[in-house]
Structure formats: structure tokens, C-alpha cells
Amino acid sequence: MHEACGIFGIYSTKEIDTFSIAQFGMFALQHRGQEACGVSVLKGGQIRTAKKEGLVLDMFKSISDTGDFMGNAAIGHTRYSTSGDSGTKNFQPFYATNAYGKVHMSFVHNGNLVDFKNVRQELIDEDFPFLGDSDSEVLLRLVQKYFDRGLVEAVKEAVKHVKGSFSVLILTKDGMVAFRDAQGVRPLCIGKLDNETYVCCSEDAALNAIGAKFVRNVEPDTTLENIDVYKIRTESGKRLYEQSPVEADVVIGVPDSGIPSAVGYSQISGIPYEPILVKNRYMSRSFIIPTQAMRERVVNLKLNPIANQ
Structure with a gap:
């Protein structure tokens, strides 16, 4: 059973050790991608991102000030390239900026979109900036396009314009959203650390790694449809x-x-x-x-x- 990319997200109403929790959760998803990895953390209403070629351990070791990555929410990605080249411009999380140039949305994706090039060109023609050439970024820019409707409505509209498989996590200053394609092709589990802290990830192996509860998905220490x-x-x-x-x-x-x-x-x-x-x-x-x-x-x-x- 083949995997492609791993995604991990945690959101709490209180400040938690996002640096360590994201690290342990992403360790458990390392087998899903080892070309590169990245993490975005919400701290004090601001989103900070670190990305690096190589393994999860390498990326977290490269963060000099771990305090900058201690907040109340985080999303992470382990990369296995299925679309776009292996250059740094395609490393996730991707991000979108507001009118003031500040990052207001971070995005990670596991899956594959098909027939997306026309949609990508339409977005380019509408002056939406692309950082790389992967299919993942097309979905982010669609959400960005409709963001003035609110995040949930933007997601609902964006998925109408794409075909394929996807599990996605989006982090903003107001919360974290997780969603999948209608067929549920790509795995995604939801877990709970406590009554104030929720987790979403590609496999329940990551839930087990951080002591969260709930079950679903892929690898021998994981379940698939129970x-x-x-x-x-x-x-x-x-x-x-x-x-x-x-x-x-x-x-x-x-x-x-x-x-x-x-x-x-x-x-x-x-x-x-x-x-x-x-x-x-x-x-x-x-x-x-x-x-x-x-x-x-x-x-x-x-x-x-x-x-x-």
C-alpha cells in the first residue's frame, strides 16, 4: 500500500507545546514523504513557517528559536512529490498573504488534482501569485480567491473547481479547517488530546505518537475502514x-x-x-x-x- 505525503495539524484554545507535538506527530508520518518537510505555527495571531529539504528531524533541528514555534496551533507536511518538481518552491506548507503582505493562511495537502492547468492559468490571469508549480497550490489559490466569503464558504466554493483526491489542512489566525475530497480517497483522521485540543492527520499512527484519541487509516500500526x-x-x-x-x-x-x-x-x-x-x-x-x-x-x-x- 503506497503513501504520498503526510499532513498533521493540531489546534487548541490554549497555548501548548506545538513545537514538540508537531515534531512527534510528523515523525510518525515520515514514511509518507522524506524529500522535504515543513511546519507552520500560530503564535499570538501570527503564522510562522519553517521548511527544509530532508527529514523531519533535520527541519526541526534547523529552527534556532524554538520559542517562535510555541503557540496554540500548528500544521505540518512531509513531502513526496507527485506533482511539480522537487525544488524548494514546492515545499509545503504554502501560504497566502493579505493586502498588507502578512501571512494570513497556511495550507498543507496530500493528494493529486487532475486537469488543473486551465484553472491555474485562470488564477494567474486574475493576478493570484504562485510560488511553485504543484497542483496543491492551485487549491490554495482558489481558497484565497473566495476568502472574503469566510474560510468555510471559500473551501466549499474552491472544491467545486477541482477534480481529484485531496486531504487538506488550512491554518488561519481564527482556526484550523480540515477537509477531504467527496470520495474520501486520501486518508484523514481526527483525534483529541483534551477537551480544548484537536488533532487532524493522515494516519492514526500520528495520533498514537502524541497520545491523542480516535482511529482511522494506513500502515501496519494503522487501521483502514476499521x-x-x-x-x-x-x-x-x-x-x-x-x-x-x-x-x-x-x-x-x-x-x-x-x-x-x-x-x-x-x-x-x-x-x-x-x-x-x-x-x-x-x-x-x-x-x-x-x-x-x-x-x-x-x-x-x-x-x-x-x-x-
């Missing part, structure tokens, strides 16, 4: 044998996501499962690396067969 993902993968392996049985000496799983499916295939076929491929734990995830050539190079370094098996 079924844990390990079980889904195991059942997928069983279905694969039913559809495509083969004669073989052993079943091999490609670590890590392929192992439960291989176990399921072995269970129903009677063919023994053997852990023949060994994973180098110090290598990064291969699927979310941007180019095919780089993916192949990492896979060659990442997986090694046990020669005497």
Missing part, C-alpha cells in the same frame, strides 16, 4: 493465490510491505514462506524517491538475498 492494514495485506496475499496459483518451492516477501501478503499467500497455498531478502535498515524508503533511476539504485543497496537459501 480493519488493521496487516490483516488487509495478509488477505490480499490469499486472494492473489486464489486468482493466480503457481507451483513454487518458497514464497518470498519484499520487505516490509510485501511480507504480510507473502505470509497470506503461503498460508493458503501450503508453500513455505522464507525470509530470503534482508533489508538494510539504514537505507531510506525506495518507493517515495522521486526518480526511477534513483529508486533502482536504492533498491540495489537496500535489499540483499541470503545466498545459501
